[in-house]
Amino acid sequence: MPLKLENKVLQLNDKTFEIFIRKEKIQAEIASLAARLEQDYAGKEIVFIAVLNGAFMFAADLMKSFRAPCEITFVKVSSYQGMHSSGRVDEVIGLTTSVKDKHVVILEDIVDTGITMEKLFTLLSVEKPASLEIATLLFKPEAFKGTHTPTYIGFSIPDKFVVGYGLDYDELGRNTEHIYQLKG
DSSP: OOEEEETTEEEETTEEEEEEEOHHHHHHHHHHHHHHHHHHTTTSOEEEEEEETTTHHHHHHHHHHOOSOOEEEEEEEEEEETTEEEEEEEEEEOOOSOOTTSEEEEEEEEESSOHHHHHHHHHHHTTOOSEEEEEEEEEOTTTOOOSOOOSEEEEEOOSOOEEBTTBOBTTBSTTOSSEEEEOO
């Protein structure tokens, strides 16, 4: 059995995780981000681009809280193997919506090194959006090496491995309502 949840501890294969951010705190922060985005983009044509697989839960909950007209689309990129970034980004599923002259907000579950965001900024800038920003649920400032710092940040966290609420360890743990941190 690869996923085992007992009390406040999550066992995924050979790793043990403990609750780091509870679901109530996550939902409150997402509602706050949605309100800020609504205010900042009032009257503008906005396209959200959610980065799969990790941002699916964040994007879904943000869309439920965002009350203004908007579009949402998805891209899929991969830079992780196990618990470490592979150091490269491969585009798996590309953009299918025109973003020309639209205000684009990339939705990401976590920004750590910034490698994924650099790749997406390069790809999306060619499409000539009116503006391009990043909204992330989690940000690791200690690990960040990029040039495109997120404008909208849910939680700044230490450079420790986390899972849950869309984030995974070897594709496991995405389906939890809390965010867990590696124990120990």
